[in-house]
Each structure stands twice: as C-alpha cells, then as structure tokens.
Amino acid sequence: MAPYESENTTVAGEVDEPRTGRRRAARYVVPVTVMGLAAATIGLVPAIADSGDPDLPEITAAQLIEKIAMSDVEQLSGTVKITTDLGLPDLGGLEDSLASGAAGRGGDGGSSADPSAKLTALASGTHTLRVAADGPDRQKVSLLEDAAEYSLIHNGKDVWGYDSKSNEVYHGTVDESGEEREQKPPATPKDFAEEALKSVDDTTSVTVDGTAQVAGRDAYRLVVEPRQSGSTVGAISIAVDHETGMPLKFTLTPSSGGAAVVDVGFTKVSFDRPAASTFEFTPPKGAEVTEDGELDRGRGHSGKPEGAPKSEEDLAKGLDGLKMLGEGWNTVATFDTGAEGGLPTGETGGDLGGFLGSLGDQVKGEFGTGTVFSTRLVNALFTEDGKVYVGTVTKDALVKAADAGK
Amino acid sequence: MSRAEAVPRVSPLWTLGLFRSELLTTFRRWRTLALLGVLAAVPVLIGVAVRIETGDGSSAGGGGGEGPAFISQITNNGLFLVFTGLAATLPFFLPMAIGVVAGDSLAGEANAGTLRYLLVAPAGRTRLLLTKYATVMVFCLVATLVVAVSALLVGALLFPLGDLTTISGTRISFGEGLVRALLIALVVAASLTGVAALGLFVSTLTNSGIAAMATTVGLLITVQILDQIPQLHALHPYLFSHYWLSFADLMREPVHWDDLTRNLGLQALYAAVFGSAAWARFTSKDITA
Numbered sequence: 001m002a003p004y005e006s007e008n009t010t011v012a013g014e015v016d017e018p019r020t021g022r023r024r025a026a027r028y029v030v031p032v033t034v035m036g037l038a039a040a041t042i043g044l045v046p047a048i049a050d051s052g053d054p055d056l057p058e059i060t061a062a063q064l065i066e067k068i069a070m071s072d073v074e075q076l077s078g079t080v081k082i083t084t085d086l087g088l089p090d091l092g093g094l095e096d097s098l099a100s101g102a103a104g105r106g107g108d109g110g111s112s113a114d115p116s117a118k119l120t121a122l123a124s125g126t127h128t129l130r131v132a133a134d135g136p137d138r139q140k141v142s143l144l145e146d147a148a149e150y151s152l153i154h155n156g157k158d159v160w161g162y163d164s165k166s167n168e169v170y171h172g173t174v175d176e177s178g179e180e181r182e183q184k185p186p187a188t189p190k191d192f193a194e195e196a197l198k199s200v201d202d203t204t205s206v207t208v209d210g211t212a213q214v215a216g217r218d219a220y221r222l223v224v225e226p227r228q229s230g231s232t233v234g235a236i237s238i239a240v241d242h243e244t245g246m247p248l249k250f251t252l253t254p255s256s257g258g259a260a261v262v263d264v265g266f267t268k269v270s271f272d273r274p275a276a277s278t279f280e281f282t283p284p285k286g287a288e289v290t291e292d293g294e295l296d297r298g299r300g301h302s303g304k305p306e307g308a309p310k311s312e313e314d315l316a317k318g319l320d321g322l323k324m325l326g327e328g329w330n331t332v333a334t335f336d337t338g339a340e341g342g343l344p345t346g347e348t349g350g351d352l353g354g355f356l357g358s359l360g361d362q363v364k365g366e367f368g369t370g371t372v373f374s375t376r377l378v379n380a381l382f383t384e385d386g387k388v389y390v391g392t393v394t395k396d397a398l399v400k401a402a403d404a405g406k
Numbered sequence: 407m408s409r410a411e412a413v414p415r416v417s418p419l420w421t422l423g424l425f426r427s428e429l430l431t432t433f434r435r436w437r438t439l440a441l442l443g444v445l446a447a448v449p450v451l452i453g454v455a456v457r458i459e460t461g462d463g464s465s466a467g468g469g470g471g472e473g474p475a476f477i478s479q480i481t482n483n484g485l486f487l488v489f490t491g492l493a494a495t496l497p498f499f500l501p502m503a504i505g506v507v508a509g510d511s512l513a514g515e516a517n518a519g520t521l522r523y524l525l526v527a528p529a530g531r532t533r534l535l536l537t538k539y540a541t542v543m544v545f546c547l548v549a550t551l552v553v554a555v556s557a558l559l560v561g562a563l564l565f566p567l568g569d570l571t572t573i574s575g576t577r578i579s580f581g582e583g584l585v586r587a588l589l590i591a592l593v594v595a596a597s598l599t600g601v602a603a604l605g606l607f608v609s610t611l612t613n614s615g616i617a618a619m620a621t622t623v624g625l626l627i628t629v630q631i632l633d634q635i636p637q638l639h640a641l642h643p644y645l646f647s648h649y650w651l652s653f654a655d656l657m658r659e660p661v662h663w664d665d666l667t668r669n670l671g672l673q674a675l676y677a678a679v680f681g682s683a684a685w686a687r688f689t690s691k692d693i694t695a
Contacts, residue, residue, distance in 0.1 A: 023690070024686075024690035027685070027686035027687075027689065027690055028683065028686045030682040030683075030685070030686055031678075031679050031680070031682040031683035031686060034675075034678045034679050034682055035679050038675050038678075038679075079662075130574075130658075130662075142574055142575075142658075144658070144662065146475070146651060146654070147475030147476065147493060147573075147651050147654035148475065148573055148654075149573040149574050149575075149658060151574055151575040153575060160575070162571075162575040164479070164571075164573035164574075164575070165475075165478070166478055167478035167479050167482070277576055277577075277659075278576060278659070280576065280577070281575050281576070282571075282577065284479065284482050284483075284570075284571040285482040285483075285566075285568075286481050286482040287482070
C-alpha cells in the first residue's frame with residue numbers, strides 16, 4: 001500500500017520528519033557502498049597480484065645468459081604490450097610529412113598493408129601485439145588496433161601483411177631459410193633482449209637482480225648496465241622465464257631517469273603449439289593485394305628500438321661512409337651526408353629550417369658548429385659541414401666524439 | 407513507508423503479469439516503434455551507400471580505412487554489415503533510444519499522473535522498479551537485435567555471403583560468423599545496461615518525462631565528449647562508453663577478452679550503482695502525481 005503510505009507520511013510529516021529523513025538517507029548507503037567496494041577492488045587487486053616475488057634457486061648472470069642462449073622455444077603464442085617513449089616531439093601528421101621516407105601510414109600512395117610503413121607506428125606510444133610462432137617457418141605478429149588489426153603472417157615462403165581496417169593485403173616471398181630473419185620485426189622481448197646482449201662486453205655490468213613474475217610465470221631478472229658514463233642508457237632489465245630461458249619482459253630505462261624508454265613484455269604467454277589455422281591466410285575477396293617488389297629490403301631496420309624515424313632515412317643514405325667511433329655503450333656512428341651546410345636550420349632554410357632548428361640545440365666545439373637533436377635515448381648531431389653523429393650517448397659525449405673524430 | 411516493505415506476498419505470476427503489461431505498454435507506444443524504425447533504417451542506409459559507392463568496383467571508405475569499423479569488408483561479405491551497423495549505431499543511436507525509454511519509464515508515468523495508480527497495485531515499489539528496469543533491458547536487447555537483423559537482411563540482399571575473414575586474417579565459416587554476430591549483438595545489448603540504469607535513476611529524480619530523457623541523453627553526450635579528450639585519459643576507463651567498441655574484439659582470432667570483460671564489468675558496476683541509487687530514491691520518494 002505504498003502510495004497511501006507515502007501520502008500518510010507527508011501529512012503526518014511534522015513529527016516524523018527527522019526520522020524519515022535519516023531513513024531516506026540510509027538507503028543511499030547502498031549505492032555508496034557498491035561504489036566504495038568497486039573502488040577498493042580496483043585499487044587492491046593489482047596490489048595483491050603484484051606482491052611476492054617467486055622463490056627460485058640462485059643463478060649467476062653468466063648462467064642466466066647461457067640459459068637465454070640455449071633457449072629453444074619453437075612454439076609459443078601470447079600477447080605483448082609494448083610501450084615506447086623516446087621523447088620525440090609529438091608532431092602528429094607533421095612528422096609524417098617531414099619523414100615521408102621512413103614513416104607515414106601508407107603515404108605516397110603506398111599500401112597501408114606494407115609492413116615497414118606499419119611497424120614504424122611502434123616507435124611511439126603503447127601498443128598491444130599478439131605473437132604466435134611454430135618453428136622457424138611459421139610466425140605471426142598482429143598489431144591490435146581499435147576494431148581492426150594489422151597482421152604480419154609468415155608461413156613457409158609466403159609473407160602476408162593484412163590490414164583489416166582498409167582491407168588491404170601485402171604479399172611477399174622469402175627464401176625458405178634465408179632472409180626471413182630480416183623480415184621478422186623485433187616485436188617480442190626476446191628480440192630486444194638478444195639485441196641488448198649482443199653488446200655485452202667488458203664495458204658492461206651484468207647482474208641478476210632477484211626474481212619477478214611476468215605473465216603468470218616465474219622469472220629471473222637480469223640487469224644490464226653500462227659501466228661507462230656518457231651513455232643515455234641507464235639500465236636494461238630483462239625478465240627471463242626460469243623454465244624455458246625465454247625473455248618475457250624487456251625494460252630500458254634512460255640514465256636521465258623517468259619512465260622507461262622501451263618497455264616490452266608479455267601479458268599472456270603460452271608455450272603450446274598454436275592452431276595451424278593461425279598461420280593460414282587467403283586474401284579475402286575484393287581485398288587489394290600489393291605484391292612485394294618495390295619494398296626496399298634495407299628498410300627492414302625500421303622496427304628497431306633505436307630507429308628514431310628521423311635519422312633513419314639519413315642512415316640508409318649514408319650507410320657507405322658509416323664509421324664507428326668509441327667503444328662499448330658510447331659508440332657513436334658517424335657518416336658524411338655530403339651536404340655542405342648541414343641541415344637547413346636557422347636563416348638559410350626558410351620556414352621549415354627555422355622549425356627544424358627550433359627542435360634542436362645549437363652546439364659549438366672544436367669540430368665547428370652544429371645542431372643536436374635529442375630524444376630520451378638517441379641523440380644526433382648534424383654539423384655545419386654535413387657530418388652526422390648518432391649514438392645512444394649524452395649531448396656532451398656526442399660533442400666530444402665529434403671533436404675526437406675531427 | 408514501513409508497511410510498504412511488508413507488502414503481502416505476491417505470487418510470482420502476478421509479477422510476470424506486471425512485467426508483461428509493462429512490456430506491452432512500452433512496445434505499443436508509437437514513440438518506441440519510431441525509435442526502432444530509425445534504428446532499422448541505419449543499416450539500410452549504410453548498405454545502400456556502400457553498394458552505390460562500390461558499384462564501379464572501387465573499395466568502400468576510400469580504401470584508407472575511414473568510416474565506421476568493418477565498412478571496407480562489407481562488399482566481400484554481407485555479414486560484415488551487421489558489425490558495421492552496430493558500430494555505427496552504438497555510439498549514439500542505440501544509447502539515445504535507451505535513454506528515451508529509460509528516462510521516460512518512471513518520470514513519464516509521474517508526468518501523466520499514472521504512477522500512483524501503478525503503486526496502488528500490491529506490487530511494492532522495489533518490484534515496480536525492477537519491472538521497469540527489466541523492461542528497459544528487454545528494450546536494449548530488442549533494439550540491438552532490430553539493428554542486427556535489419557543489417558543481416560540488407561547485407562544478404564545487396565552483398566554476397568559466405569566464409570568470412572576475421573580481422574586477424576584467419577578464416578571462419580559462415581555459420582560460425584553468424585554465431586559471432588549473435589554474440590556481438592548480445593555484448594552490444596549488455597553494453598547498454600549501464601546507460602539504462604543511469605536513465606532509470608534520472609527518471610526517479612524528476613516528475614517530467616522530457617526532463618529525464620533530455621538529462622540522460624545529455625549525460626550520454628557529455629560522457630562521449632569526455633572520452634575524446636586525451637588529457638582526461640586517467641578518467642577514461644571509468645566512463646561507461648569507453649569500452650563500447652570492444653565488441654569488435656570478438657572478431658579477432660583468438661578472441662581478445664581483456665577489454666570485453668572490462669566493458670561487461672563496468673556495465674555491471676554502473677547497473678549496480680545507479681540501480682541501487684534509483685532504488686534508494688524511488689522507495690523513499692513522495693509520490694505526488
């Protein structure tokens with residue numbers, strides 16, 4: 001008899017008012033409690049999940065590196081989260097037009113399914129990838145986008161790139177065993193770890209720093225640090241699965257501190273054989289297929305973490321005259337672009353030059369003057385006489401290297 | 407108040423009767439039918455537009471991947487029109503329709519002066535509220551299915567059907583595609599329960615049906631705009647519309663569940679918070695109309 005009841009309450013409200021008011025307010029405890037519980041769950045669950053590093057037998061750094069080298073994981077599937085923060089200025093579309101050779105989503109009329117164009121997207125921001133592998137002949141990497149996906153599938157001698165958003169297909173072929181290594185983009189923590197461990201020598205300190213849990217698996221944490229000063233690399237931390245020796249997470253922190261420059265890790269991983277259908281691909285009806293042909297093999301570098309899109313074009317151009325200065329982590333690559341006057345910065349280059357100049361810092365040294373373009377990891381020095389020095393070293397070290405190279 | 411709680415036991419059959427009469431009233435309204443008509447027209451519009459545009463063999467969306475999700479695949483497989491139709495209506499048309507129906511559910515009755523008569527029936531306010539919410543949920547499902555079925559019919563008429571390529575590049579049979587389409591429709595319907603609860607709560611706050619509808623739709627638009635502002639990214643995971651388009655993850659192979667479960671959890675949370683807020687308000691409210 002609710003309506004009569006409520007009417008009564010209104011009429012006899014004089015006396016009952018405070019009590020009823022309190023009881024009314026009490027009802028709102030329910031939604032507030034629900035909200036509080038939800039907030040607590042959201043806040044606490046990750047904290048609980050995070051706590052407790054697994055107990056694993058002691059292992060030396062050398063043993064762990066050997067474990068990585070011995071790792072022979074042939075079958076796996078999983079989800080990889082990759083976050084890169086090179087500290088590049090966020091230029092949006094402008095960047096595309098400036099570095100049209102290297103970046104750009106299908107710029108210049110190219111197919112948007114072209115792998116080299118697509119994978120440069122990984123150079124900034126956070127992305128989710130799905131990887132699957134079954135032996136050396138069958139691999140698949142998918143870049144998850146909003147309501148779309150870009151898949152790169154290697155099955156036998158075929159390499160397919162499929163962009164579901166534009167429904168475009170890229171097709172290439174590789175020799176059964178030859179060049180596929182180069183085609184495979186460095187998407188998994190393993191690729192990054194191998195790259196990092198290549199540079200391990202006496203300028204490097206390698207330690208095992210406890211254990212961690214990655215993607216629900218127990219892992220050792222290997223920390224690689226440069227001994228020299230002057231490198232922009234602060235430390236590289238690699239989480240290595242204790243069973244398979246497979247690197248599960250790779251984190252590169254800059255010496256300047258702050259967030260990781262590159263953070264690649266599995267969020268889910270399984271070492272079971274993926275379904276065979278995963279690697280099968282037939283172009284959908286009506287899809288536009290671009291055959292490989294004009295794809296420049298040299299652009300296989302594009303996905304590398306050091307590959308800041310801007311320097312890449314120049315790197316490819318000046319590859320003949322490429323020289324290495326210094327050793328270990330402080331190695332600086334240098335080459336002569338041959339362009340006298342360097343970059344069109346400052347007064348000479350008009351509007352674009354002024355804009356480029358504003359992004360870099362002018363420096364002077366024994367080598368002359370030049371402009372330094374900085375990211376959080378890679379610094380590049382363009383001198384007035386057309387030389388370029390690039391390295392994962394600080395600005396001062398770069399100038400020093402340029403002075404020494406003079 | 408106190409006696410309102412101690413409403414005599416009512417047979418479940420009677421509740422069912424109340425639910426049925428609510429459903430009938432809702433779906434007999436011209437307004438509801440017009441909303442459903444508009445929803446059914448959206449896939450027709452998309453289908454015809456894509457058909458005309460691709461009549462000369464060019465690909466839809468200019469080949470650059472513009473337009474609603476999946477639009478470039480429609481020409482290869484009519485089933486994709488279901489996904490495009492849902493992706494096109496989910497951001498606005500569907501939640502707007504839900505907002506109208508949910509906002510009107512209690513405030514409209516109060517406005518027309520019929521709410522007190524509903525409460526005369528020995529059902530109790532809680533039960534009436536639950537019935538109203540259930541009706542709105544049924545409308546969510548019906549509205550989604552109207553879009554899906556209309557899209558499937560148009561897709562089958564204008565475009566070829568057959569095996570389809572998932573967005574991960576693998577192939578699935580047409581039967582499995584239909585199952586996925588049904589799953590997607592269910593997920594889309596479930597995505598709307600948050601708005602439905604919000605609308606119901608707003609509806610308990612006012613005695614004007616129009617005000618409740620306008621507020622709900624206004625909130626919907628506000629949330630959608632907030633979701634577009636990158637500076638507010640810390641807030642985004644808590645906005646009910648943030649994971650709406652995650653239904654597309656059902657078209658990946660294997661299905662990517664992360665965002666889907668996040669979406670469903672978020673909707674459940676909104677339903678719980680605003681549902682109980684609506685209950686708190688409605689059971690303690692003075693019914694004057």
